[in-house]
């Protein structure tokens with residue numbers, strides 16, 4: 001097992017060792033290449049899988065997967081609604097390369113991979129999706145979520161999956177304190193799926 005500590009460095013130095021996995025959902029099945037130095041090498045993360053099985057219908061228009069890794073969420077969302085443009089954002093360039101190749105192979109032509117600063121500032125999102133990098137620490141995580149959830153359209157929802165023991169409930173409380181309606185829509189295996197509505 002390779003340490004996950006540095007999966008969010010911009011350019012992982014750990015040697016590449018690609019492994020292909022298959023994602024099978026009720027409505028979709030596609031392959032994804034994974035690699036060392038990118039979150040969830042060789043497997044689909046339990047929380048990501050739970051999120052994919054819980055997602056509400058994908059709206060058309062601009063949507064974003066914050067911290068896309070090798071692209072499981074971005075590609076699922078893109079395939080579910082070809083009228084969505086899915087921004088797949090990550091700081092890890094190995095992840096972005098994998099995500100772009102995986103999207104092409106899956107036929108998800110509506111995925112746009114980008115580093116965070118490359119997303120045009122004027123976009124307001126019809127949906128935000130994330131298995132967020134909680135290992136950034138509380139301050140970094142809060143800053144990240146404020147940045148992207150702060151850019152959702154008035155009726156839009158951000159769907160997040162977070163481990164309970166990594167602070168899902170306190171995160172939900174923090175978001176509620178900022179004026180967001182937060183619903184815990186699923187709880188399984190120590191993970192929570194949260195739907196965060198735009199602040200009123």
Ligand SMILES: C[S@@+](CC[C@H](N)C(=O)[O-])C[C@H]1O[C@@H](n2cnc3c(N)ncnc32)[C@H](O)[C@@H]1O
Pocket residue numbers: 007008009039040045048066067068069070071072073089090091092095116131132133134136144
């Ligand atoms: C828990 S992983 C989820 C990866 C992928 N979405 C999945 O479900 O397999 C979080 C991802 O966030 C990325 N990340 C870390 N800091 C970030 C930041 N400031 N902006 C965007 N993504 C970031 C990491 O590189 C990592 O790929």
